[in-house]
Amino acid sequence: MSQAVEFIFDFAAPNGYLAWYPLQEIVARTGANLLVTPVFLGGMHKLTGNSPPMVRDAGVKGKVEYAALEFTRFLDRHGLSQFSMHPALPFNSILVQRLLIASDDEIHRQSLVNTLLPAIWERNIDCTDVAAVGDELTNGGFDARGLLERTQTDTVKQRLAENTSRAVERGAFGIPTFFVGEEMWFGKERLVQLESYLSGGKP
Structure with missing residues (x-):
């Protein structure tokens, strides 16, 4: 029976973009099923006391610069040459996250992500x-x-809030977070460990 990889996801996280494409390859290689769980990163940060790395680490000499170097290395390693850092970062993603909640099914939701x-x-x-999102x-x-x-319905709004709270209760504090059952991995750098686990290795 195929294992399910749950991706705790918000469009607002640039590392969510970086993780998405290698994750597709991992799922294909391992035969795992991918499930996308939309959450609201702003709400997650509020619940956990977390903040964006460029804010959180601003006072640590050299850390932001090194993170930028590793970010560039990851882009190069995975051929993500079209990436462009959003000038409005950090931005409000609640509309597009509600779109994912409003999706009819998992295939439809992943098509929206793509x-x-x-x-x-x-x-x-x-x-x-x-208007821009609609286009x-x-x-x-x-x-x-x-x-x-559908993004304006109480049902969709409530479900996004519940997804966010439930992810935090399970231990998530940022994006990208991955779950296989109750095993959790955080960060695009953990994709190698995730694939190893899906292939029969230890978490």
Whole structure:
């Protein structure tokens, strides 16, 4: 029976973009099933007391610069040449996260991720601009009007809040976080460990 890899995900995290594409390759190689759990990173930070690395580590001499170096190395290693750091970072992702919650099923949700990730992290669209997001949905073949209307329902809003709280209760504090059962990994640097585990290794 195939194992399920749960990706705790928010479009607002650049490392979520970086992890997404290598993760597809890992899932293909190991035969695992991928599940995307949308959360609100801003809410996660509030619940855990966490903050973006560039903010959290600003006072540590050399750490932000080294993180930028490793970030560039990861892009080069995985051929992610189209990535462009969003000028509005950190930005409010609640609209696009609610879109993921409003998705009909897992395949549809992952198709949304594949459509919106390049728009956000390559073309740097404004995630708070309903018209801009709607254009991306329409161009991607989605029912933009229907999805956007569903983002305003109490059910979708509540489910996103519940996903966020539940992820924190399980130990998550940032993006990207991965779960296989109750085993957790945090960070794009843990993808090698995740693949090893899926292939029969230790966590």
